[in-house]
Amino acid sequence: MEVTADGCSVDGYLVLPPSGEPEIVDAAVPPGASILELGSGAGRITHPLVKLGHEVVAVDDSPAMLAHVRAETVCARIGDLDLGRTFDAVLLASHLLNTERDADRRAMLAAARRHLAPDGRLIVEWHPPEWFDTVASGQGGRLGEVVVELADVARIGDLLSATVRYSARGRTWDQEFTCRRIALEAVLTAAGLTFERWLIADRNWFAARHHRPG
Numbered sequence: 001m002e003v004t005a006d007g008c009s010v011d012g013y014l015v016l017p018p019s020g021e022p023e024i025v026d027a028a029v030p031p032g033a034s035i036l037e038l039g040s041g042a043g044r045i046t047h048p049l050v051k052l053g054h055e056v057v058a059v060d061d062s063p064a065m066l067a068h069v070r071a072e073t074v075c076a077r078i079g080d081l082d083l084g085r086t087f088d089a090v091l092l093a094s095h096l097l098n099t100e101r102d103a104d105r106r107a108m109l110a111a112a113r114r115h116l117a118p119d120g121r122l123i124v125e126w127h128p129p130e131w132f133d134t135v136a137s138g139q140g141g142r143l144g145e146v147v148v149e150l151a152d153v154a155r156i157g158d159l160l161s162a163t164v165r166y167s168a169r170g171r172t173w174d175q176e177f178t179c180r181r182i183a184l185e186a187v188l189t190a191a192g193l194t195f196e197r198w199l200i201a202d203r204n205w206f207a208a209r210h211h212r213p214g
């Protein structure tokens with residue numbers, strides 16, 4: 001079974017359907033926008049975005065994930081990416097912003113910014129601070145045929161570790177992760193970005209832009 005450097009099962013992501021992410025992104029960007037998708041995985045969000053008329057470049061450091069993507073792909077670490085072109089939107093989903101490593105977060109945001117057109121939007125899915133206070137083992141639900149359940153939730157200061165268990169077709173995939181509670185405004189300001197607006201009421205998605213002094 002192929003597993004990415006950050007512990008995602010390729011097989012698991014192939015059976016996991018989208019759950020509204022493409023529509024949230026589509027509503028936040030102009031029609032036919034060019035989108036740079038950072039951490040695309042196997043194309044769960046990429047493919048619906050292409051269907052909605054967007055030109056998507058999918059970036060991931062897992063060749064096994066990218067092998068399933070039906071769009072332009074780039075195999076690279078997000079922080080190292082320098083394509084020498086800009087996009088109407090840069091998408092950073094899947095809570096990658098909450099990485100436990102501050103240097104990775106800074107590198108990801110710097111990469112996002114250098115690929116963002118002057119009027120472009122950075123679209124982010126993250127864990128807001130309130131999620132860290134309320135999340136608990138046993139929470140979960142169903143995405144299509146996949147049952148998702150959280151286990152082993154543990155908190156140490158700003159860090160939260162847990163295991164997500166995906167079950168479908170008689171198989172189970174466990175993904176352990178650790179994420180960090182972050183102060184959004186400070187993180188964006190340090191990256192030369194400005195918060196624009198929440199994209200949904202629960203504050204799991206937001207848009208940001210280049211910071212313009214004055």
Ligand SMILES: C[S@@+](CC[C@H](N)C(=O)[O-])C[C@H]1O[C@@H](n2cnc3c(N)ncnc32)[C@H](O)[C@@H]1O
Binds near residue numbers: 008041042078094
């Ligand atoms: C949780 S999966 C989500 C994939 C996709 N966004 C989705 O929602 O289906 C995270 C993906 O990001 C990739 N990834 C994580 N950190 C990365 C990094 N620093 N550079 C490139 N890819 C990364 C992993 O290889 C994995 O495919």
